[in-house]
Amino acid sequence: MEYFLNEKQKIIRDLAHRIAEEKMAPLVSEYDLSGDFPWDIVDVLARSDMFRVFIPEKYGGVPGGIFEMVLVTEELSKVCGGISLSYTASALGTMPIILFGNEEQKTKYLPQMAEGTIAAFALTESEAGSDASNIQTTAEKDGDYYILNGTKQWITNGGEAEIYTVIAMTDKRKGARGATAFIVEKGNPGFSFGVKEDKMGIRASTTRELVFDNCRVHKNSILSRPGMGYIVALKTLDRTRPGVGAQALGIAQGAINACLDYTREREQFGQAISNFQVIRHMLADMAMQNEAARSLVYNTARMIDAGVREFNRESAMCKCFASDVAMKVTTDAVQIFGGYGYMKDYPVEKMMRDAKITQIYEGTNQIQRDVIASTLWKK
Amino acid sequence: MNIVVCIKQVPDTNEVKIDKKTNTLIRKGVASIINPYDMHGIEAGLQLREKLGGKVTVISMGPAQAEDVLKQAISLGVDEAILLSDRAFAGADTLATSYTLAMAIEKIGITDLVICGKQAIDGDTAQVGPGIAEHLHFPHTSYVEEIVDINEESIRVKKKIEDGFELIEMQLPALITVIKELNQPRFPFLRGIFRSREIEIPIWSADDLDLDKAAIGLDGSPTQVVSIDTPRVDVEAEVFSGSPGEQVEELLRELSRQKIF
Numbered sequence: 048m049e050y051f052l053n054e055k056q057k058i059i060r061d062l063a064h065r066i067a068e069e070k071m072a073p074l075v076s077e078y079d080l081s082g083d084f085p086w087d088i089v090d091v092l093a094r095s096d097m098f099r100v101f102i103p104e105k106y107g108g109v110p111g112g113i114f115e116m117v118l119v120t121e122e123l124s125k126v127c128g129g130i131s132l133s134y135t136a137s138a139l140g141t142m143p144i145i146l147f148g149n150e151e152q153k154t155k156y157l158p159q160m161a162e163g164t165i166a167a168f169a170l171t172e173s174e175a176g177s178d179a180s181n182i183q184t185t186a187e188k189d190g191d192y193y194i195l196n197g198t199k200q201w202i203t204n205g206g207e208a209e210i211y212t213v214i215a216m217t218d219k220r221k222g223a224r225g226a227t228a229f230i231v232e233k234g235n236p237g238f239s240f241g242v243k244e245d246k247m248g249i250r251a252s253t254t255r256e257l258v259f260d261n262c263r264v265h266k267n268s269i270l271s272r273p274g275m276g277y278i279v280a281l282k283t284l285d286r287t288r289p290g291v292g293a294q295a296l297g298i299a300q301g302a303i304n305a306c307l308d309y310t311r312e313r314e315q316f317g318q319a320i321s322n323f324q325v326i327r328h329m330l331a332d333m334a335m336q337n338e339a340a341r342s343l344v345y346n347t348a349r350m351i352d353a354g355v356r357e358f359n360r361e362s363a364m365c366k367c368f369a370s371d372v373a374m375k376v377t378t379d380a381v382q383i384f385g386g387y388g389y390m391k392d393y394p395v396e397k398m399m400r401d402a403k404i405t406q407i408y409e410g411t412n413q414i415q416r417d418v419i420a421s422t423l424w425k426k
Numbered sequence: 427m428n429i430v431v432c433i434k435q436v437p438d439t440n441e442v443k444i445d446k447k448t449n450t451l452i453r454k455g456v457a458s459i460i461n462p463y464d465m466h467g468i469e470a471g472l473q474l475r476e477k478l479g480g481k482v483t484v485i486s487m488g489p490a491q492a493e494d495v496l497k498q499a500i501s502l503g504v505d506e507a508i509l510l511s512d513r514a515f516a517g518a519d520t521l522a523t524s525y526t527l528a529m530a531i532e533k534i535g536i537t538d539l540v541i542c543g544k545q546a547i548d549g550d551t552a553q554v555g556p557g558i559a560e561h562l563h564f565p566h567t568s569y570v571e572e573i574v575d576i577n578e579e580s581i582r583v584k585k586k587i588e589d590g591f592e593l594i595e596m597q598l599p600a601l602i603t604v605i606k607e608l609n610q611p612r613f614p615f616l617r618g619i620f621r622s623r624e625i626e627i628p629i630w631s632a633d634d635l636d637l638d639k640a641a642i643g644l645d646g647s648p649t650q651v652v653s654i655d656t657p658r659v660d661v662e663a664e665v666f667s668g669s670p671g672e673q674v675e676e677l678l679r680e681l682s683r684q685k686i687f
Contacts, residue, residue, distance in 0.1 A: 058619050066613060096616035109616050 093163020124297025463543025
């Protein structure tokens with residue numbers, strides 16, 4: 048498929064590909080096993096300017112946007128969907144400031160993020176998952192300050208990131224309209240981290256609780272206005288869902304690539320299994336489905352960058368479709384590898400574990416279908 | 427600190443083949459890369475600039491296509507690049523090459539440190555770096571594995587020798603040639619690659635330099651290549667068979683028969 052990348056987009060993709068192949072590939076199993084945060088890779092990504100592609104040029108970015116972030120995420124995810132998430136989740140943490148930050152906030156934070164300072168986004172709580180409006184964390188006004196109390200759960204890059212966007216309730220009586228988004232820096236008194244979660248997949252990515260215990264935050268760190276927190280969260284996620292889509296199609300492409308190599312080497316009944324129609328047709332389906340996912344993800348990202356106003360349906364579709372494809376493709380990849388596919392010595396079982404989360408986070412695929420359905424009758 | 431790094435365009439040896447008739451490298455269709463040792467020189471220059479400020483200039487002598495490797499150096503973050511290209515430079519041996527590069531460094535202006543890779547992977551002479559230093563009357567140290575200390579007046583380096591290292595301090599300006607133990611060359615960065623696509627690399631010819639034209643190119647090269655041969659290997663091998671014990675016995679018998687034992 049020809050995706051008509053311009054010269055700069057090709058350069059971005061090719062450099063991300065090189066970093067993935069030369070720097071990440073040798074360390075994938077090690078990070079999957081240890082679950083350590085991949086600082087050495089993040090450092091290479093930062094020095095190579097990969098964090099600049101989604102930041103406006105005025106604040107230290109390079110020409111780019113969501114589409115360029117998608118290209119980088121896809122290339123990294125072909126090799127490791129866990130390490131790539133450390134990158135993409137930082138883009139998620141940066142987006143609220145790009146979208147809703149005032150000049151002072153943008154000038155203070157975006158140049159640091161362009162340099163590779165890690166960011167994180169904190170919405171989810173134990174009782175606020177799909178029902179994101181049921182946030183229990185509170186922010187009580189005290190003069191020029193707000194006092195945060197509560198616990199955020201499963202926050203990607205938690206503990207590693209320096210800069211957090213945290214959604215808390217400033218007025219519980221107003222429900223979703225009583226939520227407010229705050230920028231909170233690591234090291235702020237009253238802000239600490241829970242234990243690192245032990246996960247099924249994306250193990251090279253860190254997931255922690257954020258604990259707020261009388262954490263005082265100045266009112267200048269509010270993004271947009273009090274009461275806009277839920278809007279900040281939804282608008283941010285609409286823009287970053289193609290990133291999850293890109294992660295999914297990268298993982299799936301990595302699995303397809305592994306199958307193409309394996310099926311030529313593996314012999315049964317006296318010949319390479321790539322000769323068998325049953326294998327060929329499985330791979331044809333995998334390639335076809337992932338190409339469709341790629342078209343949906345790329346086009347949605349380009350729509351967003353082009354400034355189209357309404358894209359929440361496409362954003363939901365591309366994330367949901369690409370992640371369902373990734374789950375199907377990686378499951379089939381394990382099947383093609385047979386018994387070897389189930390073993391940790393071979394790459395595809397990890398890809399299957401990594402793929403699963405893409406159907407769950409940044410809105411479960413069930414919620415995405417609700418979002419899509421709700422737009423269908425609109426004129 | 428003003429640093430000049432000399433780099434050479436070489437064929438990617440992972441792809442290179444030898445023409446069996448002429449015993450020379452087949453360069454046609456083979457990708458060109460920055461000589462790998464020079465990559466460590468560029469990295470050293472960039473690290474010193476990050477620490478001390480200043481400027482890193484990269485120079486290369488070669489045909490017009492050598493512009494590619496200078497652009498690669500720009501994509502890694504060097505400030506300026508200059509190509510020395512002229513038919514008059516062609517056929518230069520290490521003496522003429524080092525003279526030409528030295529005259530270019532003089533033209534660049536005040537230089538505190540010149541860095542070269544220890545040798546090029548195509549010629550393997552390791553002479554050009556020290557040659558430049560001699561022409562410039564700079565002190566020099568080759569095979570540098572670590573820059574221990576550097577300030578505005580002097581540099582202290584570890585030179586790798588067979589069983590360890592020598593600690594050498596030199597007054598600046600000086601020249602070092604570096605080995606791969608010195609550092610880990612970085613990846614290019616996007617702003618560098620974008621800049622490399624737009625930048626025009628200045629080309630200096632013999633007329634641009636203040637030099638003795640009899641000392642450059644083929645005329646300035648006392649080295650004459652008479653012929654190039656591949657050493658013949660016609661050793662006959664004997665393969666022992668039998669159990670490991672029998673093979674060892676046979677080997678010992680053979681070694682004592684040849685009076686090696």
